[in-house]
Amino acid sequence: MNASLAAALTVVMTLTLILAPVAATAQEPVKSFDQLNTRLKVGDKVWVTDAQGREVQGRIHSLSPDALTLGADGSKTFAAREVGAIRERRPDSLKNGALIGMGAGGAVAIVSMLTLDFEGCTVGCVAAVLGYFGGIGAGVGALVDAMIPGKKQAVYRAPGAAGASSARLSFAPVITPRHKGVAVSLSF
DSSP: OOHHHHHHHHHHHHHHHHHSOOOOOOOOOBSSGGGGGGTOOTTOEEEEEETTSOEEEEEEEEEETTEEEEOSSSOEEEEGGGEEEEEEEOOOOSHHHHHHHHHHHHHHHHHHHHHSOOTTOOHHHHHHHHHHHHHHHHHHHHHHHHHSOOOEEEEEEOTTOTTSSSOEEEEEEEEOSSOEEEEEEEEO
């Protein structure tokens, strides 16, 4: 392999490693019901978990500092004190899928150039091959990413609501004819 080809491949691999990671930042859920209007608006699709743990999905019809009305199977209004959590599904950016696909396409191009006879290939030729395979990979990666729905993210979590803590400690008495004691359970 000639020196210009090796240098071009080294630059492309280095740039791929530097640019591939995509920082994902998630917002913390609001802790006060009257702050919901900063994160949600009428028409947003949400999943509301009430204080008893039942989940209702629907689109927001109205939102006030003390109540939320959904249009799921008829209109359902939740008072602030009845809501344990609210989640919504935010669309995922196609950028990470395109970058991953571009990296995979670039890797295919690099492997092809290293294993096949590309001795006479100039820097322009290397750029064209990498651009071609990288572009196809970016398109396929973005398409795959578009088919995967985003994750549900917590928008609101009531203070002291179930799910606000990730660990639970419980005690239960154990009384049998042969044994007496306490069962201790720790769950995450």
